[in-house]
Amino acid sequence: MELLATQARRLLFDAGCRVVDGNLLSQPTAQGKGDDSDDAKEAVEIACPTRPVPEEFAFDYRGIWARGYHADQGFVVAAGSELRATETHSLRKNIKRLRADLLARDVVVPIAGVTDRLRFQVDWCFFSAAVAAKFVAGAHVAGTKWVLPRNAPPIGRAT
Known part of the structure; x- marks a missing residue:
């Protein structure tokens, strides 16, 4: 079952479904949500790079x-x-x-x-x-x- 789930996740990702493998780009990571210090902003920037997605x-x-x-x-x-x-x-x-x-x-x-x-x-x-x-x-x-x-x-x- 683990192999089936892993292959299904890869196929979904390849088809364009990014919900399964990532956070919403507009929301901070779980680590960033729980931390009110200045490190939270840095964690969001690391988790959500701003480089463009290649064609x-x-x-x-x-x-x-x-x-x-x-x-x-x-x-x-x-x-x-x-x-x-x-x-x-x-x-x-x-x-x-x-x-x-x-x-x-x-x-x-x-x-x-x-x-x-x-x-x-x-x-x-x-x-x-x-x-x-x-x-x-x-x-x-x-x-x-x-x-x-x-x-x-x-x-x-x-x-």
């Missing part, structure tokens, strides 16, 4: 569920994202080596009961969106496979 992209290729965003260092594929387990012959050798390396390091792991997909355990930064697309697809595809999601607005988002 999230969805992967649009063969039904692979993956999310990513641009960062200062490159393109980040989010934890929980899937990637195709098989590789095409056209995939570059350096991408094949990287896939094998991340699988050996448990950055990417098999999904229980699913034979054709693997899952990212952590956020992973790639040099570019094109390299991330090749890695996730297991094929020589372009970075244009990362698109803005076309679905409805996220559910349960706290404001």
Whole structure:
């Protein structure tokens, strides 16, 4: 049951539901509510960073569920994202080596009961969106496979 609950929370978070995993941004943390000193203001600032949320992209290729965003260092594929387990012959050798390396390091792991997909355990930064697309697809595809999601607005988002 714990595994089921953990996976359900990750899916809800990936779908945009932030209520399960956090405080409302407009309210102080539980620690901040109980403390009337000057430390309470600092606790709220630490718990609610003001940096903007990066624009999230969805992967649009063969039904692979993956999310990513641009960062200062490159393109980040989010934890929980899937990637195709098989590789095409056209995939570059350096991408094949990287896939094998991340699988050996448990950055990417098999999904229980699913034979054709693997899952990212952590956020992973790639040099570019094109390299991330090749890695996730297991094929020589372009970075244009990362698109803005076309679905409805996220559910349960706290404001």
